Amino acid sequence: IQPGPLTGKKVVITAGPTYEAIDPVRFIANRSSGKMGYALAQAAAEAGADVTLISGPVALTAPIGITFLKVETAQQMYDAVMSHLAQTTVFIGCAAVADYRPADPAPTKLKKSAKDDLSLQLRLNPDIITAVASSGERPELVVGFAAETDDLQHYAQQKLQHKGLDMIAANQVGDGLAFGQDNNALEIFWEGGHKSLLEAPKLEIARELITLITERYHAKNSI
Numbered sequence: 389i390q391p392g393p394l395t396g397k398k399v400v401i402t403a404g405p406t407y408e409a410i411d412p413v414r415f416i417a418n419r420s421s422g423k424m425g426y427a428l429a430q431a432a433a434e435a436g437a438d439v440t441l442i443s444g445p446v447a448l449t450a451p452i453g454i455t456f457l458k459v460e461t462a463q464q465m466y467d468a469v470m471s472h473l474a475q476t477t478v479f480i481g482c483a484a485v486a487d488y489r490p491a492d493p494a495p496t497k498l499k500k501s502a503k504d505d506l507s508l509q510l511r512l513n514p515d516i517i518t519a520v521a522s523s524g525e526r527p528e529l530v531v532g533f534a535a536e537t538d539d540l541q542h543y544a545q546q547k548l549q550h551k552g553l554d555m556i557a558a559n560q561v562g563d564g565l566a567f568g569q570d571n572n573a574l575e576i577f578w579e580g581g582h583k584s585l586l587e588a589p590k591l592e593i594a595r596e597l598i599t600l601i602t603e604r605y606h607a608k609n610s611i
């Protein structure tokens with residue numbers, strides 16, 4: 389096998405949704421299919437990287453030749469990411485992690501009651517990528533995603549700053565865009581730079597993003 393631009397580099401990628409239990413049979417989740425994150429894992433492996441893919445529950449098969457870990461909840465994803473961070477060069481947070489989980493999941497199936505309204509108390513989950521970016525084992529490049537229905541550039545740049553990231557890939561969502569689709573389009577921002585990737589199959593978008601990440605990595609390391 390020919391060496392690639394990321395040969396010898398460890399890349400950790402999260403993908404898919406998280407499931408947050410309400411009771412033993414119900415959960416809170418979102419429409420992430422894992423396609424974008426799995427495409428990134430494949431593209432990074434093609435570039436020669438030693439890839440670890442940490443995935444929420446999806447119906448996809450992991451690319452061959454990578455390390456694969458399946459998790460369900462945001463807390464499990466956090467624990468898996470943190471315990472696989474050593475010697476990581478690039479972290480890419482593509483998972484649609486639930487910001488909140490039911491505060492007190494019921495041990496047995498909740499029964500229907502006569503009341504019209506039912507409320508669920510939610511508790512904040514750990515922010516995985518913020519923890520990665522501020523960790524003592526911080527990878528050299530921490531790349532996040534931003535899924536936005538409105539004001540894409542504003543919210544993406546805010547997340548880039550607040551989460552302490554090196555780069556953020558923003559996709560417009562809602563109206564049948566990005567989540568679950570075979571195609572995607574990205575607006576990518578980093579300090580002092582921006583690039584648009586026009587709509588294309590997720591594997592093509594993933595290959596372009598990995599190329600951009602490789603360029604940023606080399607730019608950062610040539611100073």
Ligand code: PMT
Binds near residue numbers: 404424484566
């Ligand atoms: O899976 P697909 O169907 O292919 O769809 C792909 C996608 C739309 C899910 C993907 O391209 C995408 O946008 N992923 C991020 C979705 C998201 O949750 O974005 P966010 O703007 O809420 O989060 C911002 C960043 O913080 C993300 O890198 C996210 O992984 C991270 N995060 C969020 C919350 C949390 N508790 N921990 C985190 O690490």
